[in-house]
Amino acid sequence: MSDHTPSTVPSQGDGHGAQVATMHEADPIADPGVHPHQWRPTDVDERAAKRAERQVASLFGLSAVFAILFCVAYFTLEIGDNHDTFLGMGASTVALGTSFGAALLLIGVGIIQWARKLMGDQEIVEMRHPAHSTDEDRDKVLADLKTGIEESGIVRRTLVRNSLLGAVGMLGLPAVVLLRDLGPTPGQVVGEYEGAGLEHTLWTEGMRVVRDVVGTPIKASDLEVGDLVNAEPAAIFETDEHGEHLIEGVELQIAKSKAALILLRMEPDDITPGRGRENWTVDGIVAYSKICTHVGCPISLNERTTHHLLCPCHQSTFDLADSGRVVFGPAARALPQLPLAVDEEGYLVAQSDFTEPVGPSYWERG
Amino acid sequence: MDTTKIASTNGTTAATTGRPSPLAGVGTWADERLGLATAMKKQIRKVFPDHWSFMLGEIALWSFVVLLLSGVFLTLWFTPSMAEIQYEGSYDQLRGIHMSEAYASTLNISFDVRGGLLMRQMHHWAAMLFIAAMLVHLMRVFLTGAFRKPRELNWVIGGVLILLGIVEGFAGYSLPDDLLSGTGLRIADGLVKATPVVGTYMSFFMFGGEFPGELIIPRLYIAHVLLIPGLILALIAAHMLLLVYHKHTQWPGPGRTEQNVVGYPLLPVYAAKAGGFFFIVFGVCATMGGLLAINPVWKYGPYDPSKVTAGSQPDWYMGIAEGLLRIMPGWETHIFGVTISWNVFLPGQIAPVALLMMVLAWPFLEAWVTGDKREHHLLQRPRNAPTRTAFLAAMITAYGLLWAAGGNDILALKFNLNLNYITYFMRVAIFVVPVLVFFLARRWCISLQRHDNEVLLHGYETGIIMRSPEGGYSERHLPISTERAYSLTARDRDVVVPDPQPTDGQGVRDKGYPVRKLRARLSQGMFANNVQKPTTSELEEAHHHAEHEHELEHASGMDRPADGHQFDGHADHTPDEAPLRGH
Ligand code: HEM
């Protein structure tokens, strides 16, 4: 194979302009030229051509039939109530889709069949031209540019030029400043509503821990060992005298996105309390933020035997018996723990807000 | 056969008609105002070469048109608002539930607008097809070297289009404000917050305050229906204009050179095929939209930041970002009172862009190494650029691995594997397997090149086993047709840059030496092992040898192509005599 290895020539490629690659110098086999045209049956046999014509026309005709079927389906088939009558999607969708699809496909196949069988099929040759302009054109453009620039005096009159550049540059400021009101800064929202800001949630001292969805408060004795409860702060369910929710809409979504809580009851002996967290649990019940410290998915999957909690998004796994430590996955921080207590009626309450920001890490978090 | 009387529609003179045709009338009217004839004289019969792989870009183009059409239909009912309302539509299971207007209007499109669900599903399927077709089209362009001068700009435009397509898809996916899309946005929020220094500000500016706020859907909406489609449209227009200006590349073959383009004229054949193909892509999208459920948002429920579904997966084109996020170890640095989240920032923001940039930069690296300044209009077979082909094979492998990593929970469930072990395996595999694939693919290309040379020099294998008088067996080889032989040899010989001298003739140190040396080394690594086509004398020698053998075998009737009729007396035609093309 040695004589088939590449030739080594002094570094090539300082060439200018755009030559077109040619291979004639070294072509071991001469170009036999474009293959001569061959006639198709439909070119030489009028009967075959007529047959093809009828075939193509039938495809188009059939397409029209499907277009009408589409309209029939549109007006006769119900949607909405029986959305899963057929293939789990509703007869209307299936019928409309197949008839519309068939009408389109038949036109497409017909046209291509027409092109292949009946349209002239002689290959033709067109010459290429290099992408660049002719040298005269290039020279003329350069000369014109030079004249124009000289006549403007933009090179000579530096004062005019520089002050213009400065002024146009300054216009960048309004353009950027105008975007300032896209949103408040993280600092500005603090105190604007309950639990606002990156470092706060709705939880406050004495706030009851209530069940997700239904909003009922929880007694320690309600939970068996191994029970996992999705919980929220009671404030989310508070209503005014007319039964209207106090927190709703955006505020509700924001509140839920930070305050969501996981309660787990385990054998008190299984718990390895963190330093200073010895009294954060109630009868083996621990409370952790439900918001993953990776990029913020709500966590949901519990492994009963190990007290491990798995995030369904990227599988970070946290040990709820050990201060929410990360045992696996891309998350870098333990789940924030909520200090629990019981109020005088025996219901679970928070001792305070979370002692650190919940959710994903960010630059200023420290 | 008499073909003289057949009218060929490819004639060069226009048919003459008795009286002026209405077409000419309209044409004159338009030309007197627009001067169209000059602009169009070269275009109407413009030549396009034919090959199945040239269709991939067309699929992308037509699925974009389907997206425009179905998308406009959806805008007629979709309400891009996060205001909370109570649902009162047809879908029983959610009636009475509080949700955003965006979600309610998506349910409305699905259950109360006839054809609405079809259009939603068509739109989503067309989006899948659009991005998939762009990616496969990119691979085709890469593997055949179609990105070489003068087409580098179109290469870059294509890369930007893929990026925009993915962003557009993510924006669209987020619009219905269902549980899955809201979770996707939340992950996006986490990614943005991990940006050093300005992360939280970016997040607050995007969402108009704290996540999720009530502005993100209206903002994504205008990006999705106006801003990004506008950009995509403009870039597609530029892509097409450049395509027309450069003329399409073609495969080397008889009569096909660097100076010409051989194929069918735009009008009628190419226009008909492309137009027909539009209807086929449209029809496939419609059929899929009718038969294959996609993104059944009513099953997920409205977005609730405290809920999530297990096994939640983004659309497939987000798969590699998902995989990167999943296999990244949990590294985070706390220093000087600030936090740097490598575990999110690297895989979420840096790595996906870096991977795309590596592929996009390759043509420029290759052009620098070869120093080739010529225009190239003939395509290369992937085997004839082994290093390039192997690089893409490695990138595709990395893509596939990350994709699998993005579904590691599903893999674990389906194949009953341990999730942690899959993840540990992937952490190593992502660095090791692509490298292995690179070397394997390169070797494979080189053996294919050797095979080509075998066929050129000694002919193709006929499958006929011959026994010599001495009792030895050998396989009969027959020469390939001149046309095929020409196609196989119509390629450049690779040029390897030799090692430079550290000093010039006078012993003065060359300042550019390290760079030159790097270039020489890369060139040697990329091209030195390639197999070059045989020289004229090698071919002649081989043929001479073959002719000699041929004479010996002539008597036995073994010198015809093996069509199964050698021995039954029907061997009366050779392929060259075949009278008609069969299709
Ligand atoms: C590159 C182009 C595009 C891509 C990749 C794309 C992708 C998507 C995707 C994946 C969805 C989610 C669909 C679902 O509900 O399952 C969507 C929704 C939507 N798209 Fe597009 N789209 C594109 C262009 C357009 C255009 C041009 C328009 C309108 C002018 C449009 C209008 C809409 C609307 C109104 C929705 C929300 C409807 C709904 O969710 O029911 N899209 N898009």
Ligand code: FES
């Ligand atoms: S968000 Fe929980 S692991 Fe990524």
